[in-house]
Amino acid sequence: MRCFILIGCAWILPGPVPADLFVGLEGSAPATRSSDLSGFPNVIWSKHFAFDVSGAAARPDGTLFLCNGAFTTRLYTATPTRRPQLIATISVDIHALAFGRDTLWGFSNFAPTKGIYEINPATGQATLVLDVHTGTSFRFFALDYNPVDDLLYGYTEFGDSGLYSINIDTGEMLKIVNTIPAANGQGRGMAVGNNTVYLTATRGDDSIPCFAYDLSQGANGVWVPFTQPYPQFHSTGGAAWIPDPVSPGDMNCDGVFNGGDIDPFFLALGDPAAYTAAFPGCNILNGDMNSDGRLDGGDIDPFFECLGGGACP
Ligand SMILES: [Ca+2]
Ligand SMILES: [Ca+2]
Ligand SMILES: [Ca+2]
Known part of the structure; x- marks a missing residue:
C-alpha cells in the first residue's frame, strides 16, 4: 500500500503492460525483435516480422515509425504484430528516428545540411530543425527523445564521439559520456525509456553486447552491457521504446x-x-x-x- x-x-x-524495447537491423533484414527487459541485463528477445530497419521511433500509443531504403527515404508505420505499411517518401535521407512532443524527428546524413529534421508523416516533407554537423562533425546515427527531461539524445562516432543530450529549442548539445567500452564503439540504434538510453546495433559479430546508460547517474557514468539480440551480425539499424499505454x-x-x-x-x-x-x-x-x-x-x-x-x- x-x-x-x-x-x-x-x-x-x-501494474500496466510492460514497455518494450524494439530493435531491427538494416540491409540483411533479419527478424525484428523486442524485449520487456525483465531480467536485465540478461534479457530475452521475442522475434517479430523480418524487415530492413534503418531508423525506428514509437508514438506514445505504441505505433512504430520505421525508415529504410536505398536512400533511406521510405517511411512506414507498424506495430510488433502488424507488418510495416509504407506511408510516405521522406524528402531527405533519414538514418535515425525519434518521436516526442507529438513530433517525428530524424537525422539526415546526406542532405545539404547534416542535422535533425522534423518530418511530416503524412507528406514525408522534412524541415531542418538543427544543424548538428557544422563545426562539430557530429553524425547522430542513433537518436531518440526522452519525455522525462524533454531532450533528444544522440550518439555519434564522428567528431568528439559519445552520447549527447540535444536541446532542440536552444541547439545546445552537451556531451554526457564517451563511447561504449568496446573495441568498436559503433552504436546505430537508440531508444530512451525510463530515463535510460538503450544503445543497439552494436557489433554483434565482434561479440559486442548492447549497452544501457541510466541518465539519473549524470555525466561520465557507466555504460551497462546487456544481451545482444543479433550476435552474428555487423550492421547499422534502429531502435524504439514502445511505452506503456498512456492512461x-x-x-x-x-x-x-x-x-x-x-x-x-x-x-x-x-x-x-x-x-x-x-x-x-x-x-x-x-x-x-x-x-x-x-x-x-x-x-x-x-x-x-x-x-x-x-x-x-
Ligand atoms: Ca502537455
Ligand atoms: Ca530511435
Ligand atoms: Ca492513479
Whole structure:
C-alpha cells in the first residue's frame, strides 16, 4: 500500500503492460525483435516480422515509425504484430528516428545540411530543425527523445564521439559520456525509456553486447552491457521504446485517476527524474493532460478539470 499526503491511502493494483524495447537491423533484414527487459541485463528477445530497419521511433500509443531504403527515404508505420505499411517518401535521407512532443524527428546524413529534421508523416516533407554537423562533425546515427527531461539524445562516432543530450529549442548539445567500452564503439540504434538510453546495433559479430546508460547517474557514468539480440551480425539499424499505454492522469499507475495522483503529478512536474525513480515503469506522459506530447505547467489546469469531472483527454 502506498500513501500520499493529500488523499490517504490506496491499494495498488497490478501494474500496466510492460514497455518494450524494439530493435531491427538494416540491409540483411533479419527478424525484428523486442524485449520487456525483465531480467536485465540478461534479457530475452521475442522475434517479430523480418524487415530492413534503418531508423525506428514509437508514438506514445505504441505505433512504430520505421525508415529504410536505398536512400533511406521510405517511411512506414507498424506495430510488433502488424507488418510495416509504407506511408510516405521522406524528402531527405533519414538514418535515425525519434518521436516526442507529438513530433517525428530524424537525422539526415546526406542532405545539404547534416542535422535533425522534423518530418511530416503524412507528406514525408522534412524541415531542418538543427544543424548538428557544422563545426562539430557530429553524425547522430542513433537518436531518440526522452519525455522525462524533454531532450533528444544522440550518439555519434564522428567528431568528439559519445552520447549527447540535444536541446532542440536552444541547439545546445552537451556531451554526457564517451563511447561504449568496446573495441568498436559503433552504436546505430537508440531508444530512451525510463530515463535510460538503450544503445543497439552494436557489433554483434565482434561479440559486442548492447549497452544501457541510466541518465539519473549524470555525466561520465557507466555504460551497462546487456544481451545482444543479433550476435552474428555487423550492421547499422534502429531502435524504439514502445511505452506503456498512456492512461491520462494516472500518475501512480494504480489503474485509476483520483486524488491519489495529485502528489505524483506535481513530483513529475517538479522533479521528473525523481518521479521516474519513485514510479518505475509508469509512463510520465500519463500527465500530458493537454495532449501536446510533453508534461509541463500547461497540463495543470486540464489535470484538475478532468479530476473534477470536466473534460478529459
Ligand atoms: Ca530511435
Ligand atoms: Ca492513479
Ligand atoms: Ca502537455
